[in-house]
Amino acid sequence: MTTLESIVNGPTTDDAELWLIVAECFGVEVPTFQGEGPSCGHPALFIRLSRCNLTCAKCDTKYTWDWSQFDPRKESTRRSVADLVSWGTSSPVELVVITGGEPLIQQPRLVPLVRKLLAAGKRVEFETNGTIAPLPELIVEGVRFNVSPKLASFGVKEAKSLVPAALEAFAASERAAFKFVASTVADLDRIAELADAHRLAPVWVMPEGTTAEEITATTRVLADAVAARHWRFTTRLHVIAFADARGR
Known part of the structure; x- marks a missing residue:
C-alpha cells in the first residue's frame, strides 16, 4: 500500500x-450541490481524496482512512491529474470541492490540478481539518478553504487535531472560513476560545448529525447561542436532501 510519504514526496x-x-x-x-458552509446550496462537483491524518470517532467518511472497517483496495484508486481535469471540465458547474479524508496530505500534487481547473474557469473549495498549512501556490484567486478544526467532542485528541501554526496560516491567508461541528453549547464555548486564541474568522457552526432529525434537533439546541455570538450557521443540506447518501 502506498504510504503518505510517497504521495507527498513522489515525483511531480x-x-x-x-x-x-x-x-x-x-x-x-448525478448533479448535486455543496451541502455545508459558505457555498451551501451552490451546484458543485466533488473530488474526494483518500487518506486522513486524523482518526475521528465521529467521522462520516471513514471509508477514506479506516482500514479496520474498509478495504483500501476497494475504496480508493489512483487517478491522474489529467483525468481529473477532464472529468471536472466535462460539466458546466463552476464550483469544484476538493475534500477527503484530508486533501492537503496530497497538496503538492494538487497544485497542477487546481491551476488547470482555475484556467478552465472553475473555482475551488478545499474542505480541510486545518492541521496542514496550505502551500503558497494554493493561496490564489479562485481558491477558498473551508477549515473544520476537530474538537475533542468529535472523538479525537485535540493535541493532534488542533495545530496552531496551521490554523494561523489559514487565518493569515484571508481565504479561509472556519467551520466547526458542534453538538452542545459547551462546544461553542470551546470554539470561542480557539477563535480568540488564533484569530479565526469568520466562524461558522454546523450542527452534528447524520440524519435530518438529528440535524434539526441539534440546530435547535445551538441556534440561540450561535446567534448571540453573531456567528454564522450552516446546516448539512446534503443530509437533509439525500439522507446522507454516498456520492450526493
Missing part, C-alpha cells in the same frame, strides 16, 4: 504522470 515534474489517491468523484453524472 510531469503533469501527465501525476496521480492522486481518490476515494470518489461525483456531481457530473
Whole structure:
C-alpha cells in the first residue's frame, strides 16, 4: 500500500504522470450541490481524496482512512491529474470541492490540478481539518478553504487535531472560513476560545448529525447561542436532501 510519504514526496515534474489517491468523484453524472458552509446550496462537483491524518470517532467518511472497517483496495484508486481535469471540465458547474479524508496530505500534487481547473474557469473549495498549512501556490484567486478544526467532542485528541501554526496560516491567508461541528453549547464555548486564541474568522457552526432529525434537533439546541455570538450557521443540506447518501 502506498504510504503518505510517497504521495507527498513522489515525483511531480510531469503533469501527465501525476496521480492522486481518490476515494470518489461525483456531481457530473448525478448533479448535486455543496451541502455545508459558505457555498451551501451552490451546484458543485466533488473530488474526494483518500487518506486522513486524523482518526475521528465521529467521522462520516471513514471509508477514506479506516482500514479496520474498509478495504483500501476497494475504496480508493489512483487517478491522474489529467483525468481529473477532464472529468471536472466535462460539466458546466463552476464550483469544484476538493475534500477527503484530508486533501492537503496530497497538496503538492494538487497544485497542477487546481491551476488547470482555475484556467478552465472553475473555482475551488478545499474542505480541510486545518492541521496542514496550505502551500503558497494554493493561496490564489479562485481558491477558498473551508477549515473544520476537530474538537475533542468529535472523538479525537485535540493535541493532534488542533495545530496552531496551521490554523494561523489559514487565518493569515484571508481565504479561509472556519467551520466547526458542534453538538452542545459547551462546544461553542470551546470554539470561542480557539477563535480568540488564533484569530479565526469568520466562524461558522454546523450542527452534528447524520440524519435530518438529528440535524434539526441539534440546530435547535445551538441556534440561540450561535446567534448571540453573531456567528454564522450552516446546516448539512446534503443530509437533509439525500439522507446522507454516498456520492450526493
